[in-house]
Amino acid sequence: MSRKKTAKGKGSSKSPKASPSSGRTGKGLTAAAAPSSGLVYPSRPSISNSGEFYDIAFKVMLVGDSGVGKTCLLVRFKDGAFLAGSFISTVGIDFRNKVMTIDAVKVKLQIWDTAGQERFRSVTHAYYRDAHALLLLYDVTNKASFDNIRAWLTEIHEYAQQDVVVMLLGNKADVTHDRVVKREEGEKLAKEFGVPFMETSAKSGLNVELAFTAVASSCEHLLGFFIPLLLSSLSEPLRHR
Numbered sequence: 001m002s003r004k005k006t007a008k009g010k011g012s013s014k015s016p017k018a019s020p021s022s023g024r025t026g027k028g029l030t031a032a033a034a035p036s037s038g039l040v041y042p043s044r045p046s047i048s049n050s051g052e053f054y055d056i057a058f059k060v061m062l063v064g065d066s067g068v069g070k071t072c073l074l075v076r077f078k079d080g081a082f083l084a085g086s087f088i089s090t091v092g093i094d095f096r097n098k099v100m101t102i103d104a105v106k107v108k109l110q111i112w113d114t115a116g117q118e119r120f121r122s123v124t125h126a127y128y129r130d131a132h133a134l135l136l137l138y139d140v141t142n143k144a145s146f147d148n149i150r151a152w153l154t155e156i157h158e159y160a161q162q163d164v165v166v167m168l169l170g171n172k173a174d175v176t177h178d179r180v181v182k183r184e185e186g187e188k189l190a191k192e193f194g195v196p197f198m199e200t201s202a203k204s205g206l207n208v209e210l211a212f213t214a215v216a217s218s219c220e221h222l223l224g225f226f227i228p229l230l231l232s233s234l235s236e237p238l239r240h241r
């Protein structure tokens, strides 16, 4: 079943044609982006679409087979809710923003929710280049989605930046009876590829906040690089926060 999903949040793109780099030089930003990373570095705290101030922004992409729970994970993280009911497959690509505070720095995550269906793969490829981090999901109740992780990693290496942060997530960990991929198998695969791993559940909320926090923190190699610049140009209100 495949129905077109409408964008809900203020930060959502209205069509799959939204520019992959739309957050980089978005309205109100004076972005001095790193040439290779595409890091958004406002010269002073900027304001997100939701009206929240932020200091720095990262683009995170959710990728993985259709049905693994990418959209549900994003909705759980953004809205704290679970999309129960019939499966509405994502068409093209969509994004939502969320501002988090990490080490006293307001980090805006622009999270791109991609369509897992093969027919949208070329659309997704165009967005890899600008991503700072990728959350690669499989479904612990779907062996094929786990087996396809190698192919996803190959694709990531082909299209994403070399220093992109990748994290492997085994989603639907709340399901016990239909589980076909053991936690240890996920751990082993992640170890083989040298990426962090955790199991999540968009349904129960297990590790959802943690996964996004971890991925944002892992972007610290970018953040760390820019921190001296960031601190030197912070406006007074932020210093007093």
Ligand SMILES: Nc1nc2c(ncn2[C@@H]2O[C@H](COP(=O)(O)OP(=O)(O)OP(=O)(O)O)[C@@H](O)[C@H]2O)c(=O)[nH]1
Pocket: 064, 065, 066, 067, 068, 069, 070, 071, 072, 073, 083, 084, 085, 086, 087, 088, 089, 090, 091, 114, 115, 116, 117, 171, 172, 173, 174, 175, 200, 201, 202, 203, 204
């Ligand atoms: N039990 C359980 N079901 C989940 C979980 N996450 C998602 N689902 C269900 O899995 C189905 C697919 O979820 P989606 O989030 O739409 O999957 P997707 O990866 O976005 O799929 P595409 O948009 O086609 O790429 C839906 O029926 C969800 O209700 C979870 O953590 N636990």
Ligand SMILES: [Mg+2]
Pocket: 070, 071, 072, 088, 089, 090, 113, 114, 115, 116
């Ligand atoms: Mg989806």
